[in-house]
Amino acid sequence: MTQDVEMKEQPAPSISVTSAGPPTLQHLKEIASLIETGAYAREVRRIVRAVRLTIALRRKLKAPVLSSFLNFALPQGSEVHSRLSSYLPKEDEHDMEVDTATSATQAPARHSLPELEIYCYLLVLIFLIDQKRYNEAKACSSASIARLKNLNRRTVDVLASRLYFYYSLSYELTGDLAEIRGNLLALHRIATLRHDELGQETLLNLLLRNYLHYNLYDQAEKLRSKAPRFEAHSNQQFCRYLFYLGKIRTIQLEYTDAKESLLQAARKAPVAALGFRVQCNKWAVIVRLLLGEIPERTVFMQKGMEKALRPYFELTNAVRIGDLELFKTVAEKFSSTFTSDRTHNLIVRLRHNVIRTGLRNISISYSRISLADVAKKLRLDSPNPVADAESIVAKAIQDGAIDATIDHANGWMVSKETGDIYSTNEPQFAFNSRISFCLNMHNEAVRALRFPPNSHKEKESAEKRRERQQQEQELAKHIAEEDDDEF
16 A cells, blocks of 8 residues: 655645646646646645536637646656656647747746646546547556556645546547456555545446446445445536435346435435436436336426426337337337347346236226226237236236235136225225324424524523623723723
């Protein structure tokens, strides 16, 4: 394990941003100054703010600006400067946005801070990914991770978590995600030993994504269950964790827990993360259908999601009606969409729910119907539809989905008459549960109001307040007179 790097207190940062330059370059210099101040003062919040400001400048990053910033932040001729400069394209003289006055008065070679070095890696890596130069991004990210392993500074943790993310992204974009799984596990172990909780969060999500990308759900669940848990430091990472947990629970047939995780991830996700919220809603719709629930129409009418959720809306409509033929048509029509969303296997599970819904509608509509007509209405296309219909009806009766009996001699399904529910104890139980809920909520509200803050202190009335203020004024006047007498 690497040793902690000793950071000596310095009176002031050595980077100056007083010179004028292009707006983007000037902003980057200000961010560098903020990072250096945070490194010397050991204030992580300044590093967090620097990362937030960098994301806002992402679309404005150009090769000339980055080249000029590398000359500013790193000692020229150093190994890091040479490596990062090699990833940037050579620009023409008329395209360079370099402040000549700043370049002429560039400070002599000095040792750069590790935080600034990692920040330069991050900038170049973001630029390469945005330019779709993924192979060079892989090389740059691998070099940055090798450098990070030798650093054990808490002020680097925030920058390291972003590098971990882009490291995994660069390999995912080239289809080589499996190559870095062992490296991610080693980084997670290092982050755990160093008590880097933000790094642990990020790396755990990256590992879960890595496993789920190759459908290794059992390994993902084993890792998730054994990984240390603590209070979330990043809302974005917590949302990703809930989404991956929901997918794992769905594959493991734990639909209730999966629904809770997916809906919570969709609610907690930032408004700007539209794509993430769309994915959460897609999986949540499938899970609710598997639970026998029908999502509300408002779920599919959310702003910006109508087009993406259209296939799932038609699928929900087919399940709600219980039309097996319509269900097959929708599944074939949008098969490419379901495959790309990795929900095709879950939709295959819905076939049983569609049949059960159709059977429930038949049971309500007919008091007696032949099994052959049941198979015809359910549109079963098996070699022996009557036998299949009989087994389906028997299973539904056993599960309590329908209230009916099977007349095997005549080949009928006989539905029992729907009795008057108000002649049973069901309404009493329903009202009792609602009344208990209201009473519990009232009692909790009363307990919350019974002891307000500072209730142990006696509240003084207006008269007592005036008397106290008058006494304080007299005392102050008396003290002032004594002071005058002393002089």
